[in-house]
Amino acid sequence: MIKSTSFLGRMYRAARLGEGVYEEVEADTSATWQALAVVLLYSICAGIGSGLGTLPDITVGGFFWGLFVGLLSALAFWLIWSLITYIIGTTLLKGPETSATYGELLRTIGFSATPGVLMIFSFIPFVGWAISLAALAWMLAAMVLAVRQALDFNTGRAIATCLVGGIIYVIFAVILGVIAGLGMWVFRW
Numbered sequence: 001m002i003k004s005t006s007f008l009g010r011m012y013r014a015a016r017l018g019e020g021v022y023e024e025v026e027a028d029t030s031a032t033w034q035a036l037a038v039v040l041l042y043s044i045c046a047g048i049g050s051g052l053g054t055l056p057d058i059t060v061g062g063f064f065w066g067l068f069v070g071l072l073s074a075l076a077f078w079l080i081w082s083l084i085t086y087i088i089g090t091t092l093l094k095g096p097e098t099s100a101t102y103g104e105l106l107r108t109i110g111f112s113a114t115p116g117v118l119m120i121f122s123f124i125p126f127v128g129w130a131i132s133l134a135a136l137a138w139m140l141a142a143m144v145l146a147v148r149q150a151l152d153f154n155t156g157r158a159i160a161t162c163l164v165g166g167i168i169y170v171i172f173a174v175i176l177g178v179i180a181g182l183g184m185w186v187f188r189w
Contacts, residue, residue: 001037004143005024005028007034007037010024010025010031010034010111011111011114014038014111014112014114014142015114015115015138015142017141017142017145019145019149020139021107021111022111022112022145022146022149022150023149025107025108025110025111026100026104026107026108026149026150027104028107028117030180031107031111032103032106032107032110034107034110034111035106035107035108035109035110035111035116035152036075036078036110038110038111038113038114039074039075039078039110039113040071040074040075041117042071042074042113042114042116042117042119042175043067043071043074043075043116044067044070044071044123045116045117045118045119045120045186046074046116046119046120047066047070047071047148048055048067049119049120049121049122049132050066050070050119050122050123051066051067051123052123053122053123053128055123062063070168074113077104078106078109078110078113080169080172081109081165081169082102082105082109082110083102083167084104084168084172085103085109085147085161085162085165086100086101086102086107088164088165088168089105089147089150089151089153089161090151091159092164093153093160093161093164097104100150100151101151104150105146105147105150105151107150108146108147108149108150109143109146109147109150111142111146112139112143112146113142114139114142114147115135115139115142116139117135118131118132118133118134118135118138119131119132119135142154142164143162144158144159144162145158147161147162
């Protein structure tokens, strides 16, 4: 039996969408490292699945570069998404008693990435895309639960927080992408 507060035990309960584990990691400041490990594990699994899906067209260097960029992207997404969600949840859509901290959201949202480990199977012909889509939907459900538990919201307010945060995040990502693209274009000349 996996100890319930162990890393794997928490991942298992997070994947099962157990409310208790999100309350637990919200309160356990030492769980930030575990949440970071979940995000890194998810990123590695997604990178391996994606890399295997491009065989034999990918080089070993390209594969490891993709893993590295994926890790950095996952970390940035986790940190930025948690911050955006925190700001929206504690200001714009503030509930009757919102005393959550950024660290609480960071931990709960980190554990909501647990279903993403299934993306390691995204390379499987004909069904890999369905596995990835299911993992993304599962992660979204876990994220709504994580936000609901960390901010002590009802489900509707948690969904609204995730939607508004998602829109802001996409706008932010597009702006950064345009800036990066312009930078690459300028330095090419």
